[in-house]
Structures are given as structure tokens and as C-alpha cells.
Amino acid sequence: MKIRQKRVLAYVLAVVMVLNLCAVPARAEGESGNSDANAHNWTYARSDNNTITASCSDSGCVESVTIQLGNTDEIYDGKEHPAIIVATTVSGKNSTSITATKDSSVKTQLEDMGIKLAIQYQKKVTNDTYVNLGEGKSPTDAGTYKVIASVETSSSGSENTASVQNDGTPISIEKEFTIEKASITPAFQFGWTSEWTQGDTNIKLPELAECSNPGNGTVTYSVKKKSEPDTEYKELTETDLQNLDPGEYTIKAIVAASMNHSAGETATTLNFTVTAKKAIKVTVAMDGWIFESEANSPSTIIKAGNDDITTKYASGDFVYSYYTDANCTKETTTANGAAKDGEVPKNAGTYYVKVVVPVKDTYASGEDTAKFTIAKATIKPTIKTDWSTSWTQGDENIEFPEIEKNPENGEVTYYAKKREEDDTKYNKLTDVSKLRNLDAGDYTLKAKVAETDNYKDGEDTCDFTVTAKKAIKVTVAMDGWIFESEANSPSTIIKAGNDDITTKYVSGDFVYSYYTDADCTKETTKANGAAKDGEAPKNAGTYYVKVVVPVKDTYASGEDTAEFTIAKATIKPTIKTDWSTSWTQGDENIEFPEIEKNPENGEVTYYAKKNEEGADYVKLTDVSELRNLEVGDYTLKAKVAETDNYQDGEDTCYFTVTAKKDNPSPSNNPLDPSPSPTKNPLLPSTPAPTQQTETPTPTATPIPEITINGKKVKNNQTFAVSIRNKITVSANAKIKLIPQGKTSQKKCLKVSVKNKQGTIKVNDYSAKKIKVVIKKGNKKIAIWIKTEIPTPKFTVKVNGAKNKFTLTIKNKAIAKKIGCYTVEAKNKNTKNKYVYIDTNKFKLIGAGGRKYPKGKYGFRITFWSTRKPVKNGKLLNKYKHQSSEFYLTVK
DSSP states (O other), X not given: OHHHHHHHHHHHXXXXXXXXXXXSOOOOTTOOGGGSTTOOOEEEEEEETTEEEEEEOSTTOOOEEEEEEOOOOEEOOSSOOOOOEEEEEEETTEEEEEEESSHHHHHHHHHHTTOOEEEEEEEEOSSSOEEEOOTTOOOOSSEEEEEEEXXXXXXXXXXXXXOBOTTSOBOEEEEEEEEEOBOOOOOBOTTOOOEEETTOTTOOOOOBOTTSSTTOOOEEEEEEETTSOGGGOEEEOHHHHHTOOSEEEEEEEEEOOOSSBOOEEOSSOEEEEEXXXXXXXXXXXXOOXXXXXXXXXXXXXXXXXXXXXXXGSOGGGOEEEEESSTTSOSBOOGGGTOSSTTSOOOSSEEEEEEEEEOOBTTBOOEEEEEEEEEEOBXXXXXXXXXXXXXXXXXXXXXXXXXXXXXXXXXXXXXXXXXTTSOGGGOEEOOSHHHHHTOOSEEEEEEEEEOOOSSBOXXXXXXXXXXXXXXXXXXXXXXXOEETTSOOOOXXXXXXXXXXXXXXXXXXXXXXXXXXXXXXXXXXXXGGGTOSSTTSOOOSSEEEEEEEXXXXXXXXXXXXXXXXXXXXXXXXXXXXXXXXXXXXXXXXXXXXXXXXXXXXXXXXXXXXXXXXXXXXOOEEOOXXXXXXXXXXXXXXXXXXXXXXXXXXXXXXXXXXEEEOOSSOOSXXXXXXXXXXXXXXXXXXXXXXXXXXXXXXXXXXXXXXXXXXXXXXXXXXXXXXXXXXXXXXXXXXXXXXEEEEESOXXXXXXXXXXXXXXXXXXXXXXXXXXXXXXXXXXXXXXXXXXXXXXXXXXXXXXXXXXXXXXXXXXXXXXXXXXXXXXXXXXXXXXXXXXXXXXXXXXXXXXXXXXXXXXXXXXXXXXXXXXXXXXXEETTEEOGGGEEEEEEEEEEEO
8 A cells, every 4th residue: 555655646747847847948959958048057965865956056056955865665566666856946935846756857957957877787696695686677576675876977068066975985875675575365276176085196186277376486286185184285296195094085286486476375275085906916926847857938917807907917927936935924045046035036935925916096906926846857767877886895996986967066865785685675775885885796886866855766787796804814923132232123024815015005005003911901001101092012021912904905804913021231330440349348428329321220139248258158148247247358249139121230349347446356256257368469559438528427326207319318418410300308397408619510490499398309419519508496407418410311323324323312411411421332343342433423424324233332422521531532430430341233
């Protein structure tokens, strides 16, 4: 209504302006408007953003003009909307308004007065951004605009001044105005279908009436159940409309706002009804087939009531899936031969096909399931023709035959029967050895291939013949040897009748086992020196070797047993040279001498006799008997008892007992009561006893409850301990072990104690004797550790060419720790006397690579406490220590 009032007012103002113009005298023909009497020279000023004042600058002129922009808000109607310009002229006390709806009419009148305006329109695109519409264009579309009226700098025929402001910007006024969007009232066209069957694809969304969507705004549709409130409207598409559940509905359309029109929705709604689809009955069927033959396809029949409507569907409408269970929950996989999960299987088995028929026109969807079977294929396995059908009983080269035409490698089981027997007599061959060792005769072999995933079982037969093996006679022999010498090997001879067939066998064919009984039931063990149970023994004793000869080609197996003996080795025990061979009768420091070359520590028994004609050895049951012998010259015999691997042996030594200074009378002598012994002039002189200033005189009183290696200890008792060996000290209470002496001496021992027990280990030989105090509570005793060099342990072997010996020292590290070792050897060429070979190494070969002569060889290893045991080609006996011998026979 306001807009209409504005338009009426503008019309009235325009009429008034026309009347005023009519009062102006007419121009002479050809005279310009600027030469009119009303044209003046003007001075311009802008009082605010919406007013320009033009003042006449002519002499005596009091006329002025105010120019403003009027209210131009409009509603879109498809037409141009120029701005409203209001001009008011003041002449004296009178004023006249010039208003027009189109700016061109006002501009013309102002130009006649000598005032020239420029009009520009801009459209607002953002809050602060405007774009020009272009010269001569007025707004048409809905939106917000700005109109700018500017005074031009000059007018033709007049001299206008002050057309710019002081800051140089043009004198102009502007105003923002809006063209509002037009409202719309959408309406449905008549004639839309109001009832259809669910799923009908011919149904379309209703169209709007012509001209009810002039701006072509986007149309969306919403639907609700007819009985529901308007709050339940939900947007839907054409497909949603076609597939609504059966029922009564209401639909409405909403038109989105466009550039020049506002949004709106249909004033009235449409009601419609969806009826239910027709039910269908689906029947699927599928015939089975045999594995690897052509697969069948399912067939489907669809009925609606009694009507067969299958032809209304295309084959592509049906969706088939394949399963391994009747509930159709487990799809077929590649394990069933399907290309993809749920596709047609290929492997044998029972399966289920499921068809799903989708909604079609006015018909509902449906499905059905059918069972089908892919049967296993038959096979005709064949025994390979290259299989040997004749062999000698026990032939190890015979194997079960290979089977052809067994596509899935079904398990093959073999059976055999005598050829003349019926098929009920087949016996299963659980192992190929049963086939190889069938009795001689004619047989039939049956190979049965077991059923597999896709194939039935099958079988094939083949005749074969087994001939008897030739019997053999086995003879084994083995020579014995002496303990620690090179072991002999058994020899085996094999005959078949009178023919020696030994050369048909290699040594690896024979299996030797060793026993301790003639029945060969008790194998040798480590206790016999065997590396493993049943292997060759090393310790002395009587043994039995058993050889087993396996089946070979056409010959039967066989075995034999032989007895052999490893004899005990001889020993040459030696009374240690540092034993004192002269003492004063009753000397408590005298002990039985230590015995060297007693490798298995055989029990030593001591005997003594006077060096007189007819005197006999008397056993010394206790050392006190030795100490208290009557004054005189004697022979001591040390007899080492036989051990597991060594014979007994003995050594003798001369010694002298001198009279006590304070008691010259002879003591009781169990060997000879004669008071005046005589010396044997044939005996070599006896060296003076070695003085041992470090060793205190031991007391005979034992200290109770302290033992070393299980034996009671005497105060100041001496214990000989080899390098890297140890003794164990025990007591019935907590003890301490305290080495004494120089630091270098104490370092030779490693002492460890835990509560009631301790150990003393010899690590070095640099100190010959070290004192150790054993302390138990307030009691203490002293013992002496005498460090000794252990006996060298070694073996010697000769090579097959008999031109090189190989020496292996088991405790070489000890020799290197204390000094070095030397090698000596002897044989008949050295007149069985040891000759020096080398130091710290062993290389002994025949001259020019010749073989060593047959015979017995002796070897001796000696440990030394110096690294230079040889001077001028001779051994320095001064530094000689323990040595042992090893004998080897070259055959």
C-alpha cells in the first residue's frame, strides 16, 4: 500500500513540475536550454549524504535548489525500478518541488536550470561490496542496491563552480534501497493418480500447476500417513513413492526460493492410496551332475495364484546363490571349487541353490531353495608297468609300485595273496619290508586307491614272483691287544657255499656290536671304556664282538660272534728318588716313600729285608715298623697291586738305619735280630738325604674331627697335590683355611670354604711347598701342600702308510704352564733304549718317506720345569720330572 502511495505522490509532483515548466516563457526556435532565462551559474555544496544544495552565483540572484533521493523500496515485478529524485527550488520566500518516478524527467528539468546530474546504480553482493549495473541500467531483479547521484563538473553554456568537495571527491549523494522477492503460491495440477499398487514403476510425482512456480525453484516432496499429524511429514523421492508400504497417505510440495521469488508450499495437499503387491510363489529346481562333467543350471517357475507369470521376468532378474548347508548360511568357497564365494561349486558334494526374485511391477518378491548333488567321479588306477615283478626274497631295492591315474593322489594300500588263492585271502602289506620278505612263490599284488574328495575308490592288480635268497656263512675274528696300545679291528669273511663273496660288501655294510657276555645280551658301556653303549671297549677284560651282515642283492643276511681279550698292561712302578734313604732309628719324620708310575693308583704294600744272605722280605704293616728298624742296611720293596687295567709291579730301594746317639743299643728288629748289620760293597753308594728345612717335625697325635679326603689329619702332615688337582677339608664345625708364607707362595693355591667344608686347589708349581693353617673354633693345625707335576697322559697312533706317528697329549696345557715337555722313543734299532726326539712337538717319519719296520715301539713323555731341557744334545736330568711310557706295535 505504501508503494502505491509513493507512486501517487510522485505522479502529483510530476504534474506540479510540468505546470511550473509551463509558466516559463517559450524559447525562441533554435535556442539552447542553457540560454534560458532560468539557467544560472551555480555553486554546489553537500550538507549530508542525502542532500546537495545548488546556490545561484549570478549577481543579485537569490534562487537555490536542494536535490535529494527519495524512498525507492519496491517488490519484484519484472520491470525496471529507477530511483526517485526530489528537487526543491527556492526563490525568495517561495519554493517549488520537482519530483518524478523516473530520474530522466527530473534530470531534464535540472539541466534546463543549468544543473547536470550523473546517476549510477550498484548491486550489493556482500556486506561491503557493490558492483556497477552498467551505464543506463536500472535495477530489475530482487536484491539490495545503491543509487549514486553526482553533480557533473561543468554544464554546457554555464560555468558551474565548487562541483567537488574540498578533499577533491565529487559532490554526490547516495541511498540504499531494496527490491523484495515476490511471493508465490504453488498448486498441484489436476488429474494425478490417487491410487496404485506398491512397487508400480509407472507412478510419478505430481506436477505443479502452470505459473505456480514462476522462478523455477527446486521442488521437493514430503509425505505422511493420512492419519498422522503434519509434524510427521518426511521427504521422499519418486522411487520412495513407488515403494511405499500399503496404506493411505498425504503428499505436499515445497518450492525452494529462487532469485526473484520467495519459497512456498502447496496451499492444498493431495491424498492417495497404495495397495499391497500381489504375492508370488517361487519354485527353483536343479539337477546334479558328476564331478568334472558339465555343470547344470537352475530353473525357476513363478506363479501368482494359479497364473504362471514366469514370462514377465527376464533371466537377469533372478539372483542365484550357492550354499553348503540347508539353512543357506554358509556360502560355497574356493574350497568347493567355486570361482568366488557364493558361486556355483565344482567339487563333489551336496549343495543348496537359493533363488531370490525381486519385486516386479505389481508383484511382490519371493525366494526358494533346492538341494542338488555333484557326484564323485570313478577312477581306474593302474600299476605302473615299469615295476619289477620278480625279485629275490629280502631285496632292499624293491619298493611298492607307483600308481598312475590317481588324479587326487588318494592313499594307496597294498595287499598280496598267493596267486592260486581266491580274493578273500588278500593280506594287507603295512610296510614295504613285508613285501620284500615274502616267502618264495608266485603272488598277486592288489593296489587299492582310497576314496578322495572328488573321486571314488579304485584298484588294480598285478602278478609277481619272489625267489629264495642264497644263504651265507659269516665268520668274524678279532685279535686282542694290550690296554692303552692301539686297538685292533674285527675282520669278517662271507661265503655263499664255497664261494667267497666278501668283496661284494663294503665295510659300511657290516654292523658291529660289542658285549661282555657270550650270549651278546649285555652291551659294553662307559665302564668298559666304550665311547657309547655297544661300541668298542678300551679297558682290560674279555669281550665279544658280534657282526650282523644285512641282505645284499640275492644273498640272505647273517651274523657271527667272536671272543677277544684286552690284556692288562704292565707297569714299572718307581720309588720316588726324593725319599730319604738314611735316617736315625725311631725318626718320626720318616714316611713310606711315594710311588711313581702307578697310573691307576694300585694299592701299595711295603716290605723290607736286611741286606744279608738268606734274609727274607717282611711285610711292613705300619710306618712305625719302618722307623724303628734295627740299625743296619736294608732293601725296601714297594709292591703295587694289580688293578682293573694294569698288572702288578714292584720296585726296590736300599736304605740305611743309623743308631741313636743317646741310645746305641739296638731296638727290636722284626727283620733280623742280629745286632750288627753289614753293608753290601756291591751296592751303589746311597746319596745323602735331602734336607727339607721348611718341613717341621710332624707329631703323631691326630687332631680329631678334621679330615682331608675322608682321612684324619696329623699336625704338620704333608700332602702331595698335582697341578690343577685339589683336596677336600671337612670338619664337624665351621672351619677356616689360611695359607701362609710369601705372597707368591700363597698365589699358588686357590682356597675356598663354606661352613664345615673347604677345598685347596694347586694352580701353580712355582712354590714347591706351602703351609696352610686349618682353624676350627679355638683349635688349629698346620698342613703342608707339596706341589707336584702330574704324570703326562698321551696316546700314539701310526698312519695307514706306516710312515708317520701321531702323538696326542691330553694334559699339554700343564706342561706349557710349568715349562715344556720332551718326547723320547725307542725300538729295536735303538737297541730298545730311549733316544731324544724333540721338544714341545712331535714329528717322526721314516727317512725318505720309507715305512717303519714292523715291531714294538716305546714312547716316553717328560714334563720339565725349564723351557730348555737339552744341552749339547743331551737331556738335563737335573730338571727331570714325571714321565710315562706308551707302547705301540707296528704290524
